[in-house]
Amino acid sequence: MSIPFPETLHALFDEDTIFHYTRASTALEHILHERRLKLSFLKDTHDPWEYQGFVFGARVWSSDGSLDLLEELKKAQIKINSIIRERYRLVCLCSNPDGAEVPESMDSRDLIRFGFARSRMWSQYAEAHRGVCIAFSKSALVTATSKLTQPVYHGRVSYPDILLMDSEETTLGEDVLFADDAEYGAEAWIARNRGRIFFMKQRDYRDENEFRVVASDPDGCAEFVDVSGAIRYILVGDRFHEAYRPVVHEKARALDVLCGQVTWHHGQAMVIPLFGSGEPADFAT
Numbered sequence: 490m491s492i493p494f495p496e497t498l499h500a501l502f503d504e505d506t507i508f509h510y511t512r513a514s515t516a517l518e519h520i521l522h523e524r525r526l527k528l529s530f531l532k533d534t535h536d537p538w539e540y541q542g543f544v545f546g547a548r549v550w551s552s553d554g555s556l557d558l559l560e561e562l563k564k565a566q567i568k569i570n571s572i573i574r575e576r577y578r579l580v581c582l583c584s585n586p587d588g589a590e591v592p593e594s595m596d597s598r599d600l601i602r603f604g605f606a607r608s609r610m611w612s613q614y615a616e617a618h619r620g621v622c623i624a625f626s627k628s629a630l631v632t633a634t635s636k637l638t639q640p641v642y643h644g645r646v647s648y649p650d651i652l653l654m655d656s657e658e659t660t661l662g663e664d665v666l667f668a669d670d671a672e673y674g675a676e677a678w679i680a681r682n683r684g685r686i687f688f689m690k691q692r693d694y695r696d697e698n699e700f701r702v703v704a705s706d707p708d709g710c711a712e713f714v715d716v717s718g719a720i721r722y723i724l725v726g727d728r729f730h731e732a733y734r735p736v737v738h739e740k741a742r743a744l745d746v747l748c749g750q751v752t753w754h755h756g757q758a759m760v761i762p763l764f765g766s767g768e769p770a771d772f773a774t
Contacts, residue, residue, distance in 0.1 A: 494591055497747060498760065500624075500721055501605060502591045507582040507627045507700045508604040510614035513725075513733060516621035521740040524717040526625075528578035528634075528704055536690050538652050542570040543686065545661055565661055569675045573686060576707050577679075580714070582625065583610060584645060584700040598757055605751060606758035610697060611726050618726035621737075622751065627700065629719035634702050637711040640680070642703040646688050648695035723748040725763065734763060 500506055511520065520526055532540050544566065583604040592599045600606045604624075611618045627643075635641045661678065679686060687703045704711045723741050725734075729750065741748035741763075748763045 493593070498749075499591050501760070502585060502589050502603060504585055504587070504589065505627045506604070506624050506721055507584050507630070508724075509580070509582050509623045509625065510607075510610050510620065511623070512616050512620045513729065516623060516723075517733065517736055517740065520623060520716070521720075521723065521737075521744070523713075524715060524720075524744075525713040526580055526630075526716045527713055528580045528702070528706070528711055530574060531577055531579060531687070532574040534581075536694065538689070538691055542566075542574065545569075562661065565671075565675070568671055569678060572672075572675050573679060576705060577687070577703055578706045578711055579687065579701050579703040580630075582700045582702075583607060584627075584698050586698065600758040600760075604698065605722075605724055605760075607696070608753065608758070611751070615726050616728075618728040618753075619730065620726050621729070622724040622726070623720060624722035624724065625716065625719045626721055630714070630716065631702055633716060633719055634704050634711070634714045637714060638704050638706055638708070640705050642683050642687060643701065644684075644688055646690050646694075646697075646699040646701060647684075648690055648692045650692055652689060652691065717744070720744055720746050722746055724760070725750050727752045737763060 509520075509526070534540055585604045586602050589603065601608070605622050608618075611620070611622070614620070615622060631641065631643050634643075683703070688701060690699070706712070723737055723744075723746060725737055725748070727750070729737075737748050749760050750763050752759050752761055
């Protein structure tokens with residue numbers, strides 16, 4: 490007999506809900522306890538496209554050969570990559586599919602399409618299903634980050650077959666190579682090409698359906714964002730240790746959010762209530 494999803498779970502399937510997979514210790518000791526989420530530098534990601542730095546061409550004409558184009562191009566590349574790698578922070582999350590609707594039942598085979606039911610992500614980012622997946626409100630997280638610094642960019646990541654940085658838009662012109670204010674010229678180029686810089690990854694990552702929040706942090710004030718008003722659910726993995734369940738329940742009560750466990754049966758994901766000591770199910774309608 491199929492059991493319909495209670496209304497208290499419906500927001501899990503909302504397009505505004507995004508998911509962050511992490512270790513149990515990180516979730517319990519930092520994100521949920523301190524109510525803040527860390528934004529990391531692009532250079533600390535695991536995709537070579539991002540951590541190695543970018544190379545781009547130039548478009549400048551000099552009739553007398555007086556311009557040392559190669560030298561200026563080298564300096565511009567160093568400047569731009571330095572800003573990208575050392576001033577921009579980001580947080581990576583998993584999103585639900587476009588146009589998603591609440592599945593018909595709690596044992597629906599359709600669950601694996603949603604951001605919280607990605608077995609490989611539980612394995613890779615959440616301690617082989619021993620960790621935690623925290624659901625955030627996308628709009629609330631973007632708003633909280635925007636209060637720290639500007640500019641803040643956000644959106645889904647694309648996964649093209651071939652990653653290139655040689656388009657007309659990415660080519661460096663005189664406005665960058667010979668700008669009176671090198672910082673301004675570099676930042677303007679980054680703003681124009683933010684999609685390619687921050688929101689493209691190797692196609693191998695496409696199953697993560699990633700959503701990112703990217704923040705410029707020249708003053709070092711945006712390492713952590715307050716998420717006390719952005720957390721929607723706390724989900725623990727299939728192998729989450731029972732000894733820590735009361736802690737999760739306590740954090741959920743303090744944050745006034747629901748908590749549950751993503752379990753797997755014959756390869757299919759299910760969401761079940763997480764009980765605290767002598768407490769009723771959190772997902773009661």
